[in-house]
Amino acid sequence: MDETPQRIFCRCCIVGGGPAGMMLGFLLAHAGVDTIVFEKHADFLRDFRGDTIHPSTLEAMHDLGLLEDFLKLPHQKLRQGEVKIGDVTIPFVDFSHLPVHAKFVALMPQWDFLDFLAERAKRSPCFRLLMSAEADGLIEEEGSVAGVTAKTKDGRLTIRADLTIGADGRHSLVRREAGFVPLDIGAPMDVLWFRLSRRTTDADDFLGRVDAGQILVVFNRANIGSAPM
Numbered sequence: 150m151d152e153t154p155q156r157i158f159c160r161c162c163i164v165g166g167g168p169a170g171m172m173l174g175f176l177l178a179h180a181g182v183d184t185i186v187f188e189k190h191a192d193f194l195r196d197f198r199g200d201t202i203h204p205s206t207l208e209a210m211h212d213l214g215l216l217e218d219f220l221k222l223p224h225q226k227l228r229q230g231e232v233k234i235g236d237v238t239i240p241f242v243d244f245s246h247l248p249v250h251a252k253f254v255a256l257m258p259q260w261d262f263l264d265f266l267a268e269r270a271k272r273s274p275c276f277r278l279l280m281s282a283e284a285d286g287l288i289e290e291e292g293s294v295a296g297v298t299a300k301t302k303d304g305r306l307t308i309r310a311d312l313t314i315g316a317d318g319r320h321s322l323v324r325r326e327a328g329f330v331p332l333d334i335g336a337p338m339d340v341l342w343f344r345l346s347r348r349t350t351d352a353d354d355f356l357g358r359v360d361a362g363q364i365l366v367v368f369n370r371a372n373i374g375s376a377p378m
């Protein structure tokens with residue numbers, strides 16, 4: 150196999166195709182900036198992520214002219230919800246008063262959200278998305294970051310860019326290699342994330358319960374979206 154790395158040049162290289170990387174890639178490409186996003190997985194299908202797309206995100210989608218088409222994707226709407234604290238059930242959230250166009254949380258798998266963003270971003274000639282491409286080092290020249298190296302299923306890749314952005318999540322390689330040290334503010338609680346079946350009598354807008362030292366949050370996550378649950 151030819152070990153010579155394939156070379157790519159671009160103005161902006163974004164490592165990581167999560168919500169941050171894909172949205173930034175979309176914005177830069179639509180502003181005419183030659184942008185590459187690369188993502189180490191072959192697809193966006195990762196079930197450990199949540200499903201709630203909040204009114205503020207939906208408003209950003211509206212501002213970008215994407216909301217109408219986005220809401221054609223299968224989703225549920227959470228307009229209000231109740232929580233039980235001790236023995237008392239109280240209204241907990243009500244989005245109807247928000248000064249936004251979509252006064253609800255859209256429940257939709259994150260991979261559908263990312264697939265949608267990717268499809269819209271690709272309509273710009275300035276956008277390239279490389280899947281199954283994992284950054285494994287930074288290129289440094291004269292004290293500056295000048296791009297990244299990556300491995301793909303087709304071999305090694307060198308991407309030279311005027312601006313390199315790390316959007317590669319909480320264990321960011323870009324951050325580590327660039328010498329940034331995150332501030333550890335601690336985690337005040339542990340979260341256990343799991344799936345339960347529903348009864349037909351379960352309330353649609355029940356969000357959970359709170360007791361001394363314990364919180365249970367429930368999302369009514371129907372079998373919607375493009376992937377099997």
Ligand SMILES: Cc1cc2nc3c(=O)[nH]c(=O)nc-3n(C[C@H](O)[C@H](O)[C@H](O)COP(=O)(O)OP(=O)(O)OC[C@H]3O[C@@H](n4cnc5c(N)ncnc54)[C@H](O)[C@@H]3O)c2cc1C
Binds near residue numbers: 170188199202
């Ligand atoms: C269990 C759980 C539930 C959640 N629920 C919700 C929710 O309901 N609503 C909500 O808004 N948020 C939710 N969140 C938070 C949300 O998932 C994160 O805020 C969001 O994913 C962060 O986006 P990001 O793009 O910064 O990072 P990430 O989503 O972590 O994306 C980083 C991407 O970079 C890729 N990557 C990593 N290293 C490399 C590399 N070396 N080369 C190339 N690619 C790389 C990863 O594969 C990944 O796709 C939840 C999180 C968890 C863990």
